[in-house]
Amino acid sequence: MAAVGLVPDLTAKAAEQAVLGAGARVVGCYSYELTHDDVRAIANANADMILLAGGTDGGNRRTLLGNARILAEHALEIPVVIAGNRCAAPEAEAVLSQSYETHLTENVMPEIGVLNVEPAREQIRRIFMETIVYARGFEKVERWVDRLIMPTPAAVLQAGMVWSEMAGDHIIVDLGGATTDVHSFCSGRPQSEGVVYRGLPEPYAKRTVEGDLGLRVSAQALTEHVGLDVLAEEANLTKEYLSRRLAEIHQKPAALSTTGEEIRLDRAMAVHACREALRRHAGWLEETYTPSGRLWLQRGKDLTDICTVVFTGGYFAHGEGKRQDMQGLFPSQPALELLPRDPDIVFDSGHILAAAGLFSERDRRGAARFLKRQLAGTST
Amino acid sequence: MAEYTLILGVIGSDVHAVGNKVLEVALEEAGFHVVNLGVLVSQQEFIEAAIETDADAILVTSLYGHGEIDCRGLKDALIEAGLDDVLLYIGGYLVIGSQRWEDVEDKFRAMGFDRVYPPGTMVEDFLPQLRADLARQRGESH
Ligand code: B12
Numbered sequence: 362m363a364a365v366g367l368v369p370d371l372t373a374k375a376a377e378q379a380v381l382g383a384g385a386r387v388v389g390c391y392s393y394e395l396t397h398d399d400v401r402a403i404a405n406a407n408a409d410m411i412l413l414a415g416g417t418d419g420g421n422r423r424t425l426l427g428n429a430r431i432l433a434e435h436a437l438e439i440p441v442v443i444a445g446n447r448c449a450a451p452e453a454e455a456v457l458s459q460s461y462e463t464h465l466t467e468n469v470m471p472e473i474g475v476l477n478v479e480p481a482r483e484q485i486r487r488i489f490m491e492t493i494v495y496a497r498g499f500e501k502v503e504r505w506v507d508r509l510i511m512p513t514p515a516a517v518l519q520a521g522m523v524w525s526e527m528a529g530d531h532i533i534v535d536l537g538g539a540t541t542d543v544h545s546f547c548s549g550r551p552q553s554e555g556v557v558y559r560g561l562p563e564p565y566a567k568r569t570v571e572g573d574l575g576l577r578v579s580a581q582a583l584t585e586h587v588g589l590d591v592l593a594e595e596a597n598l599t600k601e602y603l604s605r606r607l608a609e610i611h612q613k614p615a616a617l618s619t620t621g622e623e624i625r626l627d628r629a630m631a632v633h634a635c636r637e638a639l640r641r642h643a644g645w646l647e648e649t650y651t652p653s654g655r656l657w658l659q660r661g662k663d664l665t666d667i668c669t670v671v672f673t674g675g676y677f678a679h680g681e682g683k684r685q686d687m688q689g690l691f692p693s694q695p696a697l698e699l700l701p702r703d704p705d706i707v708f709d710s711g712h713i714l715a716a717a718g719l720f721s722e723r724d725r726r727g728a729a730r731f732l733k734r735q736l737a738g739t740s741t
Numbered sequence: 742m743a744e745y746t747l748i749l750g751v752i753g754s755d756v757h758a759v760g761n762k763v764l765e766v767a768l769e770e771a772g773f774h775v776v777n778l779g780v781l782v783s784q785q786e787f788i789e790a791a792i793e794t795d796a797d798a799i800l801v802t803s804l805y806g807h808g809e810i811d812c813r814g815l816k817d818a819l820i821e822a823g824l825d826d827v828l829l830y831i832g833g834y835l836v837i838g839s840q841r842w843e844d845v846e847d848k849f850r851a852m853g854f855d856r857v858y859p860p861g862t863m864v865e866d867f868l869p870q871l872r873a874d875l876a877r878q879r880g881e882s883h
Contacts, residue, residue, distance in 0.1 A: 367792060368793055371789055372793060417794045420746065420793050420796075421792060421794065421795040472776070473776045473790045557780075559781075651754035651756060653756065656754070656756075
């Protein structure tokens with residue numbers, strides 16, 4: 362999906378959060394006025410849908426309407442969800458409805474500092490189920506599936522919501538071949554005195570996606586990030602072996618690791634992917650000095666009080682995850698990065714999170730029991 | 742929806758919260774749509790909020806004496822952001838010590854503020870002026 366908003370830190374960020382929270386991949390996040398090149402880039406990226414936001418309710422109209430007009434000139438034949446300034450959205454829909462399937466929903470940011478991504482998320486999920494699956498030629502799926510279809514990340518997020526009702530605030534790290542997703546379920550507000558929150562409020566259920574962190578398709582990008590030398594040393598491999606293995610993974614991303622070397626490499630990569638994805642997800646503190654002394658500004662979510670982190674994905678389902686590796690991702694001392702401190706580590710060893718999330722759409726309590734049975738008892 | 746949107750905030754590292762809250766309540770009662778950014782507000786935040794809300798005026802507060810430094814370049818940044826027609830007001834304790842008010846006012850006018858108010862200004866003191874300025878600005882830009 363493409364996410365379009367006005368100011369990068371405000372409605373554009375809110376639009377991106379709505380898209381990520383719906384389980385979609387963001388092919389582009391645009392601010393201010395769209396250009397024809399931007400729209401062409403959206404088309405070239407094969408976006409399945411556009412979320413068009415911009416302006417608080419009663420606020421800026423010009424950008425939403427202008428962007429609707431630019432999009433209308435291109436007629437990309439994909440659905441557009443309009444979630445911008447309530448006072449301009451119907452007009453934007455009128456402009457777009459000639460050439461697009463349009464869906465009007467509530468503003469992702471009705472007022473400055475108020476995030477309202479749930480209606481847009483819901484709308485996106487519905488369109489995904491009703492339209493995109495068919496447009497993509499997934500109708501064959503219908504032969505096997507009679508009711509619910511959901512993108513995997515949305516299902517994982519859903520499972521997290523159900524789990525949070527039972528177990529409270531927690532984090533899910535979903536380590537994959539191409540991306541590493543982090544979902545946090547907590548308010549993330551400042552925990553200590555002398556800390557002032559800055560920026561847009563964060564959603565209770567927040568998802569971030571790191572497209573350069575993964576064990577297979579993104580192995581090369583991850584290695585570049587960590588450094589070939591560092592990774593080779595940590596995995597106790599020669600640099601020559603590592604380069605060769607990366608080329609192999611590139612060619613056969615579906616291949617599993619069998620030899621001791623291959624498994625050691627996966628382990629080192631898994632630690633780095635999870636560490637970096639968590640760091641990018643977590644909020645952080647900045648020091649500032651005022652005439653009355655030092656003050657801390659918090660941006661993003663404070664995760665320090667979170668007691669449980671669930672790790673999911675093929676790597677953990679195959680039982681490769683080492684508890685002490687994952688414990689090592691978290692600081693035991695207060696730090697500027699607001700990561701959980703010494704949380705319990707839970708492995709989704711049955712790889713059931715996505716299934717439980719999907720199932721919960723039909724039977725929430727059943728899904729809750731299922732999650733409890735699968736996840737409880739595996740923690741430290 | 743209210744006819745006019747006002748952005749309020751206390752600029753820089755200033756934490757004086759009371760006057761800001763008083764202004765918010767009084768201006769809402771006077772019928773404005775008030776977007777209050779609170780204390781510790783950066784220039785950037787004033788500008789971003791004004792863009793999204795299509796604000797008619799920005800009312801900056803500075804009490805702790807560093808207003809001059811905090812406001813440097815604000816007007817230029819507003820012009821860059823396409824917000825040149827947004828009214829820009831400031832009030833509070835703008836400078837340290839007892840400088841002549843006329844000099845203080847001139848200084849802040851030169852920095853691009855449309856109106857500059859001395860310490861202790863009450864809402865009823867500036868409300869008629871604000872209403873008149875807003876009406877004039879609408880008349881000009883439409
Ligand atoms: C309470 C107070 C504090 C409290 C603030 C608590 C809080 N979180 O709000 C604390 C103890 C934290 C504090 C700290 C400091 N303070 Co102090 N504080 C005051 C005090 C006593 C009252 C402020 C107040 O609340 N007034 C009541 C409200 C309703 O009035 P107001 O804020 O002026 O707002 C009204 C008008 O000015 C107007 N207005 C405000 N903004 C705008 C904007 C526009 C556009 C318009 C039109 C009108 C307008 O409308 C409001 C309603 O009528 C004043 C002295 C005083 N009597 O004013 C000093 C005072 C403001 N502080 C002062 C100082 C120096 C400081 C410190 C630097 C002291 C220090 N060295 O630690 C720190 C700075 C901290 C920081 N980072 O900001 C000085 C400022 C001197 C200067 N500018 O030259 C003052 C004037 C005291 C003095 N006489 O020396 N302070």
